Amino acid sequence: MKRPVRLEPGQKLVLTANRLLDGRTVWWCADGAWDLHIGRAALLDADEAEAVLARVAGEAQRDGVVGVYDTAVQAAVPPEPVTVREKIRAHGPTVHPEFAVETEQ
C-alpha cells in the first residue's frame, strides 16, 4: 500500500510520469495534459492527491505515459521538487547544462 504522504508547510504534490513513446519526463497539468515543464504542473493538496493519482494512473495507457506517481514540491513559481532525484528529472542531467529542460524548445 501507499505510504501516507506527509508534507512540510509550503509543500504540495505534483504527478509525474514518463512518456511511453520517447520516455521523456512529464508532469500532469490541471487540464489533464502531460507537459515537459514542471512549471505547468497542477499543484495538489495531500488529501486530494490520492484520488487524482488513482484516476490519472488508470488513464496512463490512453494518455501514453508510464509509471505515474506523485512527488512533493515547494509550492513556488515554478514549483521546485524536494528531492535531488526529482529536481534532476525536472531540470535534466546536472552534468549537461545544455540539455536543461528549460532551454529546450
Added chain:
Amino acid sequence: MSIPVGHYQYDRIDRDFLQARIAEFEGQVQRRLDGTLSEDEFKPLRLMNGLYLQLHAYMLRVAIPYGILDSRQLRKLGEIARRYDRDYGHFTTRQNIQFNWIRLEDTPAILRELAEVDMHAIQTSGNCIRNVTADEYAGAAADELVDPRVHAEILRQWSTLHPEFTFLPRKFKIAISGSPNDRVAARFHDIGILARPGEDGAPVFRIFVGGGLGRTPVIGEELFDSVREEHLLATLEAILRVYNAHGRRDNIYKARIKILVQAIGVEAYREAVEAELAQMDLERYRLTPEAVAAIRSRFAVPLLEAPADADAVLAQQRREDPLFDRWVRSNTHVHRDPGHIIATISLKPAGGIPGDATSAQIARLADLADAYSFGEIRITHLQNVVLGHVRKDRLRDLWLGLSEVGLAEANIGLIGDIVACPGLDYCALANARSIPIAQKLGARFADTALQAEIGALRINISGCINACGHHHAGHIGLLGVDKRGEEFFQLTVGGRAENGAAIGTILGAALPEDETVDAIARLVDCYLGRRESGETFLDTLTRLGHEPFREAAYETV
C-alpha cells in the same frame, strides 16, 4: 568483406537470426503501444533487448561481445549517437555502450542500423545470461596463455535466446580470461572462467561460481579446477540449471547465484552440479573440436610485422619527448610481439565524464584503429579503449592523433582513471550522482605529474548499491546513498579486482556530497605522507591498516 581481426564474423545464418530478433522486438513494441502488453509484461521483454526506461528518456545498451569492435562497427555507433541520441555515447564497466536519449519508437530502426554491422542489444539487460566479458588484452598480451575470445564467442552464441535460461531469478554475468593475471575480475562474476592450455592442445577451464558485487559483495569460489573443453557447455548448463531451479525468487536482493552458493555452500553446489551432469546426455551437450574450429576460423588473426628497429625508434622518441614518455609509461602494456605494443586510450579527461565519448571522438577512434591496429578496438571494463596491436615505431603518431581530439590523457591505472556509473543524472535506480563527484575528483587531481607521483590508485564510484561502478572493488570506493532525498557517499578502501581479489572495507558513516572530495584528498595525503619508498596506496594501507585512513577521512578541520 574481409574477416575482422579479434571478433567473430557473422554469416548469412547469423544475420537472418538478428533480423528475426528485430522483427520480434518490433512486434513487442507494437503490442505495448496498443495495450496488449502491459508495462509490467513489456519491461522484462524490452530489458532483454537492452532497453531501459531511465529518468529522462529510454536508454539503449548495445552489446559489445567480449569488448571487441571493428572500426566499421565503431563508426556505426558514432552515427547512432549523432542521429538518434545527443551526439555522445557512454562506455560501461561491462564493456558495452549506452545511449541515453533514445525514443522507444526509434528503437527498431536503431536495431536495424546496428544489424547492418552485425551488432545488437540482445541480453544486455534482463534476468538472463548477459553479454560475456573478456580480457581487454586478449590475443595481444605477453602474459596470455589462451586467447579467450573464441570461447567467449561460443558462450555468446550458446547463451543467446537460451530456451531454459532466459527467465532466471536474476541477471547472470560470465567473464572469461586466458591470462594468469586476472584482468576480468573473474571472481566478481556469477561465473568466472580462467582458460589455460590443456595437454591435448585444447584448453581446460577453471571455473569460479557465485562471485558478485551489489548489495552483498562476494568473492567467487572455485567450483572446478579443470573442465575439459568438450564439457564446457554441459558444465555451464548444469550450473545454470541448479541456479534456475533453486535460486531465490522471493527477494530481488537475494536472487543472485552468490546467495544460493553462500546458503548451501560450494561443496553442496558442486554436488548438485555433478548430479545434473550425471543425468545429462553429455554427448548432446558436447562442444566438439569441429565446432570450436569452425568458430575460430571466423576470427582473423593480425599479421604482426614490424621493422627490426621499431623498439629502438620508440625508445628514441621517448627520450626526446617527456610528455609522450609519460603517456607511454601509464597507457601501454607489453605485447607478445616485441615489435608491437598495446595502447590504452583514456576516456577519463580531467574533469570529464568517465566513459563518455562524443560522436566525433568515436569516429576518430575508428580511423586511428584502421591506421594503427588492424581496425580492431577493445572496450575495457574500466571504461577505456584499447588498441591491441600498435607497431612500436608508430606509437607516437597514434598519440599525436589522439591528442588532436582530447584523448591523450596519461592516467591509466592512476587516480584520474576513475570508474563511475551514470548515477542519478540518468539512472532511475540511483541514490546519488556519480558523475559530478568523478568530475570534481578528476579536476582535483588533474596534474598528470601529481598522478604519476601518487601511483597506482583506482577510484570506483557507484550511484547505488547495484554497484555498476564496482565500488567494492576500488582501492577507494564511493557508494551513493540517499538520506532524506539528499546525496551522501559511503567510503570504502582496500578493494581490488585483480589477483587476490578483495572487497573494500567501509571506513565509517556516509559523508555529505560536498565533503566527499575533500575527505578523499585527505586520504591520499595520508598515504603520501606515510608511505615508504616504492609503496603503492594498497601497500601502505595493508601495512598500516585502516585506522589512519579513517582518521584522515573524518578529520574535520
Added chain:
Amino acid sequence: MKLFELGERTAQVHDVLVTLAELAERDDARAVLLESADDPALLKPYLNRLDLVVLRFPIFRDGRGFTQARELREYLRFSGEIRAEGHILPDQAAFLRRCGVDSVVLPKDGNGDPALWEKQLRQFPVAYQRSVLPERSVGPGLRVEEAP
C-alpha cells in the same frame, strides 16, 4: 479453457487434475499439476500412469517451468504431454516448445491470440544451442534447426 498446441502432439482434456501431494492417493489420476517450486523428480513413481503434466507459471518471469520441463524430458524420459498454464506470454512459445512443452492454456487477455503464438513459434529459423527436440546442424558451429 482454450488450448494451443506448440507441436505435433494433440492436446488432451483431462477431467481429473491433481496436485503432486494428491497423486499418491489418487490411483485414477492421469494428470498432475506441478507448481513452480515442485521437484519433478518426485513424479518418478507415477510416470508410467501419467498422460499429462501441467506446469503452472505463477508469473511469466518465473522460469522454473522451463527447467522442470527439461528435467521431465531429459532425466525422467517422460513421453506424455507437458502443458504450461498460468501467466505465460506468446513471446515464450519457442522457449517452451524447445524445453519439451507440448501445449499451453491460452491466456484470457490479448496475449491469448493464437496468431501471436503461431507467429512466435516460426520467428527464428535457427537456434544456438541444443534443445530436447530432434535437431540437425545448420552451417558450421553451434547452430541447429529442428529436424522434420
